[in-house]
Amino acid sequence: MRDGYRKRLETLHTELIRMGALCEEAIASAARGLLDELPEYREKAIKLESEIDAYEREIEALCVKLLFREQPVAGDLRQITSAHKIITDMERIGDQAADIAEISAFMIGSSVKSDIHIADMAKATINMLSDSVDSFVAGDLEKARGVIESDDIVDGLFSKVKGELINSIASNPQLGEDCLDLLMIAKYLERIGDHAVNIAEWVVYSITGERKGAYDLPSGG
Amino acid sequence: MRRRILVFTCLLSAAAIVLTAVLIHMAVYRGFSERMSREMETECDLIVSAVNLSGIEYLRSIQKLGSAPRITLIDRDGSVLFDNGWDASSMENHMDRPEVRMAVEQGVGEDARFSATISKRTFYRATKLGDGKVLRVAMTTDSVFAPIPRLTLITLAIAAAVFAAAVVIGTRVTRRIVEPINMLDLDRPEENTVYGELAPLLSRMKRQNDIIAKQMDEIRQRQIEFSTMTDNMREGMLLLDCEARVLSCNRSALELLRANYASPVGHAALTLNRSEPFYSAVERALAGIPSEEKLSASEKRLQVMANPVRDGDVICGAVVLLLDVTEREDRERLRREFTANVSHELRTPLTVISGYAEIIANGVANGEDIPRFAGNIYDETQRLIAMVGDIMTLSRLDEGAGSSPRERTDLDELVRASIQRTSEMAGGMSVKVSYEGETVEIIGVRQILDEAIINVIDNAIKYNVEGGSVSVTLKKLTNDAGKPAEAVLCVADTGIGIPPDEQERVFERFYRVDRSRRGAVQGTGLGLSIVKHAVKLHDGKIEVKSDGKHGSSVILRFPAA
Numbered sequence: 001m002r003d004g005y006r007k008r009l010e011t012l013h014t015e016l017i018r019m020g021a022l023c024e025e026a027i028a029s030a031a032r033g034l035l036d037e038l039p040e041y042r043e044k045a046i047k048l049e050s051e052i053d054a055y056e057r058e059i060e061a062l063c064v065k066l067l068f069r070e071q072p073v074a075g076d077l078r079q080i081t082s083a084h085k086i087i088t089d090m091e092r093i094g095d096q097a098a099d100i101a102e103i104s105a106f107m108i109g110s111s112v113k114s115d116i117h118i119a120d121m122a123k124a125t126i127n128m129l130s131d132s133v134d135s136f137v138a139g140d141l142e143k144a145r146g147v148i149e150s151d152d153i154v155d156g157l158f159s160k161v162k163g164e165l166i167n168s169i170a171s172n173p174q175l176g177e178d179c180l181d182l183l184m185i186a187k188y189l190e191r192i193g194d195h196a197v198n199i200a201e202w203v204v205y206s207i208t209g210e211r212k213g214a215y216d217l218p219s220g221g
Numbered sequence: 222m223r224r225r226i227l228v229f230t231c232l233l234s235a236a237a238i239v240l241t242a243v244l245i246h247m248a249v250y251r252g253f254s255e256r257m258s259r260e261m262e263t264e265c266d267l268i269v270s271a272v273n274l275s276g277i278e279y280l281r282s283i284q285k286l287g288s289a290p291r292i293t294l295i296d297r298d299g300s301v302l303f304d305n306g307w308d309a310s311s312m313e314n315h316m317d318r319p320e321v322r323m324a325v326e327q328g329v330g331e332d333a334r335f336s337a338t339i340s341k342r343t344f345y346r347a348t349k350l351g352d353g354k355v356l357r358v359a360m361t362t363d364s365v366f367a368p369i370p371r372l373t374l375i376t377l378a379i380a381a382a383v384f385a386a387a388v389v390i391g392t393r394v395t396r397r398i399v400e401p402i403n404m405l406d407l408d409r410p411e412e413n414t415v416y417g418e419l420a421p422l423l424s425r426m427k428r429q430n431d432i433i434a435k436q437m438d439e440i441r442q443r444q445i446e447f448s449t450m451t452d453n454m455r456e457g458m459l460l461l462d463c464e465a466r467v468l469s470c471n472r473s474a475l476e477l478l479r480a481n482y483a484s485p486v487g488h489a490a491l492t493l494n495r496s497e498p499f500y501s502a503v504e505r506a507l508a509g510i511p512s513e514e515k516l517s518a519s520e521k522r523l524q525v526m527a528n529p530v531r532d533g534d535v536i537c538g539a540v541v542l543l544l545d546v547t548e549r550e551d552r553e554r555l556r557r558e559f560t561a562n563v564s565h566e567l568r569t570p571l572t573v574i575s576g577y578a579e580i581i582a583n584g585v586a587n588g589e590d591i592p593r594f595a596g597n598i599y600d601e602t603q604r605l606i607a608m609v610g611d612i613m614t615l616s617r618l619d620e621g622a623g624s625s626p627r628e629r630t631d632l633d634e635l636v637r638a639s640i641q642r643t644s645e646m647a648g649g650m651s652v653k654v655s656y657e658g659e660t661v662e663i664i665g666v667r668q669i670l671d672e673a674i675i676n677v678i679d680n681a682i683k684y685n686v687e688g689g690s691v692s693v694t695l696k697k698l699t700n701d702a703g704k705p706a707e708a709v710l711c712v713a714d715t716g717i718g719i720p721p722d723e724q725e726r727v728f729e730r731f732y733r734v735d736r737s738r739r740g741a742v743q744g745t746g747l748g749l750s751i752v753k754h755a756v757k758l759h760d761g762k763i764e765v766k767s768d769g770k771h772g773s774s775v776i777l778r779f780p781a782a
Contacts, residue, residue: 007464017489017495024495137492
């Protein structure tokens with residue numbers, strides 16, 4: 001029975017990696033759909049969302065089954081509970097990637113995006129997500145902490161993009177709609193960065209048992 | 222083993238003790254009974270002789286003695302005449318008692334009876350007196366077993382002590398026996414001389430040890446061969462089990478996949494690369510379908526080939542080969558482009574020539590047009606000749622041109638000559654060419670260097686704007702020791718410039734920055750390609766600097782002589 005348990009834990013790990021890979025693909029596709037205006041990438045990002053949702057349900061069921069059937073303790077318990085939380089963040093990433101793809105359909109041919117640092121922001125966000133999935137795959141504590149720190153980069157880029165959009169609207173009011181769409185996209189990217197940070201925090205938790213913001217709680221929490 | 226020996230020892234000693242005790246008891250019992258009957262015989266004889274002497278009066282006198290044996294006098298008919306323990310008149314006829322009957326018949330009779338009621342054993346001895354009466358003496362003991370409980374107690378105590386001793390000694394002996402066996406050196410079984418009985422076992426063990434050692438050596442050797450082979454492969458190789466976990470993996474695989482794992486063995490293959498093509502290739506291979514996929518890991522493009530490993534009908538894993546196809550694909554693309562370009566570039570002038578020639582041949586052309594057409598045909602032919610010349614130069618450079626004689630060549634002289642030769646074209650485009658330089662000698666093939674320099678200057682003029690300028694500088698750089706180290710030729714123009722992301726590609730054959738100007742500018746598109754090869758042949762370096770909008774500079778560096 002314990003053999004089956006180890007196997008299921010392993011399955012949980014690999015399924016989670018696959019889901020992470022899909023998220024990376026979704027956001028990369030969404031970014032290409034926006035920047036290179038390739039419709040097949042937009043469609044792919046939207047298609048991936050439902051796939052990611054399916055993964056979320058499957059992994060959720062697996063987590064619950066593991067929790068109740070095997071009653072895991074210590075490290076295993078942390079691994080399962082953090083997996084349970086990570087999939088929620090991943091699912092949100094999938095949703096936001098699809099949202100970006102949907103909005104970018106309205107922005108084809110718009111000149112706004114070439115002048116705004118949205119490409120840099122997309123790149124930074126993709127890197128962050130990649131790193132957080134990497135840290136999860138390899139159980140790399142350093143990398144996970146790196147992701148948590150790099151949130152500032154994406155946040156900084158967001159305020160930069162926001163400033164640029166304000167200037168753009170001021171100087172060219174007829175581009176207002178495109179600018180607002182782009183602001184939405186920037187916000188989604190910024191949110192994806194936050195989710196990547198969440199994932200990294202859960203990775204830290206599953207390795208060390210420490211939860212950010214929970215240090216002041218009595219030990220054993 | 223120790224336990225077994227100990228248990229056996231204990232059981233053996235216990236059995237010995239019990240058996241000894243029983244036998245001793247039997248012997249003691251026998252001796253006791255014999256002594257009892259002997260004593261009674263004597264006593265009986267004494268009483269009989271006393272009665273013979275003094276008659277019945279004697280019996281009456283001893284009646285008073287308390288613990289004396291019971292004495293009964295029985296008449297000839299069996300009635301009891303006297304008994305010192307009981308009232309004689311109330312006693313039944315004793316003729317049926319075995320000892321009495323025996324005494325009547327043989328003179329003496331004996332018997333022993335156990336009375337259950339008083340739980341005592343009584344020995345009887347009867348003797349026929351001279352007058353025919355029978356005198357019987359009876360002695361009652363608590364039973365012959367009476368002394369036995371005490372004996373048993375002692376026996377038990379002794380048995381316990383002996384048993385305890387047996388256990389202690391047994392333990393020690395066991396240890397002594399077993400210890401040498403435990404101390405056996407199983408790595409060198411033949412050197413042990415403890416027990417002769419173990420010799421066959423040990424020699425067999427030695428044979429097996431030898432076989433195992435040999436097999437281990439073979440396996441190790443094979444492992445070393447395998448890992449040497451795989452580790453020195455440029456291709457990445459992964460061996461996966463049926464659950465897609467890594468069984469073995471070479472260094473190249475880790476490098477190609479950019480996996481920063483110390484040891485991925487035992488982990489899921491997915492941890493090495495989680496991209497869809499990789500995963501689906503592995504999944505299909507594990508389902509029994511050999512598959513190939515392309516995947517990009519960072520800036521590299523990899524070809525993934527996954528093949529199932531079968532054991533009979535069962536798929537027990539997969540072998541995944543990873544090939545870096547970045548360079549190959551780039552080369553293929555270049556070759557394709559080159560072929561397409563070459564045919565295009567050769568065809569265009571030929572089409573023009575054949576068109577004009579056809580018009581003239583058909584006599585459609587006016588007489589005054591013919592010289593113009595001929596001029597066009599001449600121009601296109603010149604262009605073809607230039608292109609064929611360039612292609613020949615290039616193929617000569619491709620072949621190495623290493624055989625050409627090298628000599629000390631003054632670059633300054635070559636640059637001046639080149640500027641001289643292009644001055645007419647520069648004048649035609651009103652491009653001003655300035656030169657500033659010093660004498661720098663390098664070792665090289667004069668003809669090739671000449672070709673390279675004229676190509677660079679030619680390009681700078683050709684791709685310039687009307688009224689632009691070209692500034693050529695030649696400098697000699699010295700090293701720390703003051704010796705000439707490098708010749709640097711810089712050709713800067715004020716032309717259309719080269720966008721940064723195309724600066725690498727300008728050296729490709731037939732590549733032109735602005736394709737729409739292809740027709741407007743006379744050129745073969747091979748110039749910079751020739752320059753690059755020429756510089757490479759002289760161990761030099763070439764570099765293009767441009768902001769992509771206003772002008773560009775080409776810098777050639779040659780090691781100085």
